[in-house]
Amino acid sequence: MSLLDVQRLTKTFGGLTAVNDVTFQVPERGIISVIGPNGAGKTTFFNLITGIYAPDAGSITLAGQNLVGLRPDQVVAAGISRTFQNIRLFPSMTAEENIMLGRGVRLKGGFWDAVLRTGKFRRDEEEANNTARLMLDFVGLSKWRGELSTNLPYGDQRRLEIARALATTPKLILLDEPAAGMNPRETEDLKALIRAIRDELGVTVVLIEHDMRLVMTLSENITVLNYGSKLSEGLPHQVRNDPAVMEAYLGRGAAAGEHGKEARL
Numbered sequence: 001m002s003l004l005d006v007q008r009l010t011k012t013f014g015g016l017t018a019v020n021d022v023t024f025q026v027p028e029r030g031i032i033s034v035i036g037p038n039g040a041g042k043t044t045f046f047n048l049i050t051g052i053y054a055p056d057a058g059s060i061t062l063a064g065q066n067l068v069g070l071r072p073d074q075v076v077a078a079g080i081s082r083t084f085q086n087i088r089l090f091p092s093m094t095a096e097e098n099i100m101l102g103r104g105v106r107l108k109g110g111f112w113d114a115v116l117r118t119g120k121f122r123r124d125e126e127e128a129n130n131t132a133r134l135m136l137d138f139v140g141l142s143k144w145r146g147e148l149s150t151n152l153p154y155g156d157q158r159r160l161e162i163a164r165a166l167a168t169t170p171k172l173i174l175l176d177e178p179a180a181g182m183n184p185r186e187t188e189d190l191k192a193l194i195r196a197i198r199d200e201l202g203v204t205v206v207l208i209e210h211d212m213r214l215v216m217t218l219s220e221n222i223t224v225l226n227y228g229s230k231l232s233e234g235l236p237h238q239v240r241n242d243p244a245v246m247e248a249y250l251g252r253g254a255a256a257g258e259h260g261k262e263a264r265l
């Protein structure tokens with residue numbers, strides 16, 4: 001059984017079908033990429049899985065549990081966390097505090113436990129602290145623990161976002177363009193981190209990425225979206241050699257003349 005099972009998912013915005021009848025399955029402990037030209041529907045697809053948008057049709061299950069109709073925080077509690085295309089850290093908080101916020105969804109105590117600082121609250125706080133330290137260590141950012149997140153180098157801010165998503169102890173993590181803006185060295189480090197997330201934490205990874213070198217060397221399976229529909233799917237070399245994929249990229253890339261990395265499969 002797939003860990004994530006998406007069947008015939010569709011989402012329209014007015015007259016535009018952003019995601020069109022997409023079926024997508026992710027095996028447990030897989031590293032899977034979703035690629036496609038700009039506007040292909042990739043982020044909308046993630047937004048549907050994470051409860052930001054409700055689909056018009058189709059089903060989404062995680063380990064057999066239905067996710068359609070859940071709020072984003074409920075999807076996190078069910079076991080899916082994510083990072084976003086643009087950095088979404090709290091700049092006035094330290095690296096550690098940013099991660100503790102991510103942990104909030106797993107806390108057991110309620111509002112009054114926090115107000116009254118009950119034993120349950122203190123245990124929650126201690127657990128959040130421990131998780132934050134473990135995750136900082138895991139992504140290699142221990143030295144930045146007490147530093148404001150805004151003062152971290154760019155690549156480290158992106159790693160911190162991943163640490164925050166991991167602090168919710170997900171079954172599956174969705175990474176939306178994790179290598180965007182990274183230099184080649186940072187991208188290599190990111191590749192190792194993504195492998196460690198799967199190999200050491202046992203967390204399944206799905207990423208949207210435009211950096212084709214990263215996608216082709218890291219992914220076990222690739223799904224290509226184009227105008228909201230699934231255009232191709234398969235092993236990296238199969239997708240790379242699929243004429244329909246080349247045409248989708250080169251057609252648009254050549255027309256726009258500016259897609260850079262995207263056009264180079």
Ligand SMILES: Nc1ncnc2c1ncn2[C@@H]1O[C@H](COP(=O)(O)OP(=O)(O)OP(=O)(O)O)[C@@H](O)[C@H]1O
Pocket residue numbers: 013016018036037038039040041042043044045
């Ligand atoms: N909230 C919205 N309202 C209306 N249209 C939207 C909305 N969100 C996305 N779209 C449209 O849906 C289509 C798919 O957009 P989406 O952002 O999912 O593509 P993408 O593949 O993630 O693109 P990129 O690679 O540029 O990030 C686009 O035409 C976009 O303009």
